[in-house]
Amino acid sequence: MIKTISKLSFLFLVFLNFTTWAQIAEPKFLLDSINTKLNKVNDYSADVKIKLNVSFIKIPVKEAKVFYKKPDKIKMKSTGFALLPKKGVNFSLTTLLNKSYTSVWIKKELVNGANCDVIKIIPLVEDPDILLATVWIDRKNQLLLKVGANTKSNGSFLIDFIYNLKSNVFDLPEKLNFTFEVNKMSLPMGITGDFDSDKAPEKGNKPQKATLSLFYSNYLVNKGIPDSFFAEETKSSKKK
Amino acid sequence: MKNILILTKLEIYKLFSKGRSYIAFGAIAFLVFVIQIALVVDGENFFEFQTQNLRDTFLFEGNLLNGYLTVYVILTALLIHIPFLIALVSGDLIAGETSAGTLRFLLTRTSSRLEIITAKFITCIFYSTLLVIAMAVLSLVSGILLFGKGDLFVVRDTIYIFSENDVLWRLIASFGFSILGMSTVASLAFLFSSFTDNSVTPIILTMVIIIAFMILSSIDLSIFKMIKPFFFTTYMNNWRLLFEEPLNLSKLINSCLVLVLHIAFFFGISAWNFNKKDILS
Numbered sequence: 001m002i003k004t005i006s007k008l009s010f011l012f013l014v015f016l017n018f019t020t021w022a023q024i025a026e027p028k029f030l031l032d033s034i035n036t037k038l039n040k041v042n043d044y045s046a047d048v049k050i051k052l053n054v055s056f057i058k059i060p061v062k063e064a065k066v067f068y069k070k071p072d073k074i075k076m077k078s079t080g081f082a083l084l085p086k087k088g089v090n091f092s093l094t095t096l097l098n099k100s101y102t103s104v105w106i107k108k109e110l111v112n113g114a115n116c117d118v119i120k121i122i123p124l125v126e127d128p129d130i131l132l133a134t135v136w137i138d139r140k141n142q143l144l145l146k147v148g149a150n151t152k153s154n155g156s157f158l159i160d161f162i163y164n165l166k167s168n169v170f171d172l173p174e175k176l177n178f179t180f181e182v183n184k185m186s187l188p189m190g191i192t193g194d195f196d197s198d199k200a201p202e203k204g205n206k207p208q209k210a211t212l213s214l215f216y217s218n219y220l221v222n223k224g225i226p227d228s229f230f231a232e233e234t235k236s237s238k239k240k
Numbered sequence: 241m242k243n244i245l246i247l248t249k250l251e252i253y254k255l256f257s258k259g260r261s262y263i264a265f266g267a268i269a270f271l272v273f274v275i276q277i278a279l280v281v282d283g284e285n286f287f288e289f290q291t292q293n294l295r296d297t298f299l300f301e302g303n304l305l306n307g308y309l310t311v312y313v314i315l316t317a318l319l320i321h322i323p324f325l326i327a328l329v330s331g332d333l334i335a336g337e338t339s340a341g342t343l344r345f346l347l348t349r350t351s352s353r354l355e356i357i358t359a360k361f362i363t364c365i366f367y368s369t370l371l372v373i374a375m376a377v378l379s380l381v382s383g384i385l386l387f388g389k390g391d392l393f394v395v396r397d398t399i400y401i402f403s404e405n406d407v408l409w410r411l412i413a414s415f416g417f418s419i420l421g422m423s424t425v426a427s428l429a430f431l432f433s434s435f436t437d438n439s440v441t442p443i444i445l446t447m448v449i450i451i452a453f454m455i456l457s458s459i460d461l462s463i464f465k466m467i468k469p470f471f472f473t474t475y476m477n478n479w480r481l482l483f484e485e486p487l488n489l490s491k492l493i494n495s496c497l498v499l500v501l502h503i504a505f506f507f508g509i510s511a512w513n514f515n516k517k518d519i520l521s
Contacts, residue, residue, distance in 0.1 A: 056397075056398050056399060057398065057399045057401070058398055058399070058400045058401065058485045059400075059401040060401070060402070060403050060406070064301065076301050077301075078301045078302050079302070080302055080390070080391045080403055080404055081300070081301065081302035081303065081304060081390065081391035081393065081401055082300075082301040082302055083294075083298045083299070083300065083301070083401070084298060084299045084301060085297065085298060085299070086295075086296070086297055086298060086299050089299075154297075182297055183297075
């Protein structure tokens, strides 16, 4: 009896170690499966509500239409005036995974009740902007729940993805919370003619946490958006 | 009351039969035109350059330069200088007639001195109101025609962005608030006008007081900060509170009350002085 229990315990431990070893050794399988899933989306358009929360900017919730095309073309059309962080908001995991990288399985962690694999991704390309990315993947539902990245040009950012699995078959997020760091800007007050202020200037300029929430609805996926649609954006970006 | 109405009509007629009364309207029309044309030519580059700091971190979606922004720029630029144009006319209302000798003739009529000075004061306020309304109509119409409507981008201690449908009422309210501010200036010039026999002195005195208050307010010393609440110019600029979120309504109402009290006080002193004044020439 004792021998049988010992054998079973041994087998269980071997199995447990093997599973852990598999996870540690092969995070690439999990990343590849997520990448394959994400690659099914060639393009999409969606209505989006933009809520920016930066301590020194007061802006109401804005509505816009967002257009995306693989691998990283993105365009936003807004009736009013909207502000979006320049870096990170167009972060594409597929762009990162389609290039050379190495990955390390770190641990298991609960994110919004889902048991996630935490994986670190280190790009192996020359002079990458993203130096290190961390992804939280819900293995069971094959969903990317969280991405954190340290960039060379724009500090670090964190993106939380919230899904409504019934809303679309491609598992595109219903909500995206983007947390980033920003330094308080000192815009010239004379820009709109306001020179007098009762408030004393703040000392120091430490980076502050800011958040951007994007609420997506009415996704139209793989309907075919021509490249020319993004051309104007690309031209203006190049000009800048 | 009927007497005051007739006298006011007469005063308004007299005011607009003088060429100098149109100088302010001409100056405002010219300045609004020049600012708008300058913004058409170089506005986009100017705002792009000025917001470069923000553009390094944020992507701008939509049109920053629009009619509402140009109205705001005009409002901030001109409201500092309009007091001088107002003093030019208000300072002349009593002193001008005293020096010309027509005031003595006016007082021979059956109307009381209080009725006469009230009619002159109403004319003074009417002129200031008309000038601000002219500025509002000119800048709003030209701004919207040239640039269209859009969200308003305001830089203060915080950067405020107001939705298009939330801007027009703020601009109209700020013009309304400016009427109070300009009426205070007009009342001050009117007060000095009741004390002197030539129209240059009240104009210069009003200008000196406004410039002195503005300079002292802008110096960041604690002693000046302490006395700043006692300058009416401090409250004149509070129309800017309309472009903050959340709206500080109590501070706004308080500023309106302070200005109204100043107007009433300046008129009270003017009326008291005019009643006891010896009109010798």
